[in-house]
Amino acid sequence: MTSSPTIGVLALQGAFREHKRLLQSLGAQVSEVRLPQQLEGLSGLILPGGESTTIGNLMVEYGLIQAIRDFHAAGGAIFGTCAGMILLARTIHGTPPQFGVQPSLNLMDITVQRNAFGRQVDSFRTSLDVAGFKTPFPAVFIRAPVIEAVSPSVEVLAEHQGQIVLARSGTLLAGSFHPELTGDARIHELFLTMSHRTEQAH
């Protein structure tokens, strides 16, 4: 399948294997990214869920912060899920004070609140109405963040109880939940379409 885009999955920590599997089931070529040079030739990159401070610190250690910013500036699409969404955000609220200022790519004009659903509803599953989808999307939230504010250039694609949980801005996609865990591939398909556009520009 030469026309399928090559997608990287950041594989430092968290749920990267599940993204890989789902993308492969869609016919995409997938590679794991741990080092800056592994971004070469990719059309898109997924930042998985996990623990955003840990992933961010490892990104700093491996020289990936600037490398991913350059990848995006050169036309690469990025999809951040859960912790990955936090890493895309320009403003992050709710980082525990002992972590200080957590590393971020600072790419997407959104403000996120970490662990927004509190301890009692730590993790849950729900059906989301997503813009452009004919039927609801099954979404798993695990100690999930929400998007508290967006700039006018950001398109809101889904909300849960009045809070923004999926948004898009150009070639950036950010979601609070884990779309790789329920076997519904529509959000990954959307991301492949976003990545295709950039691939054709190479």
Ligand SMILES: NC(=O)CC[C@H](N)C(=O)O
């Ligand atoms: N499932 C997740 O990715 C959880 C994100 C985690 N609560 C964080 O703030 O980093």
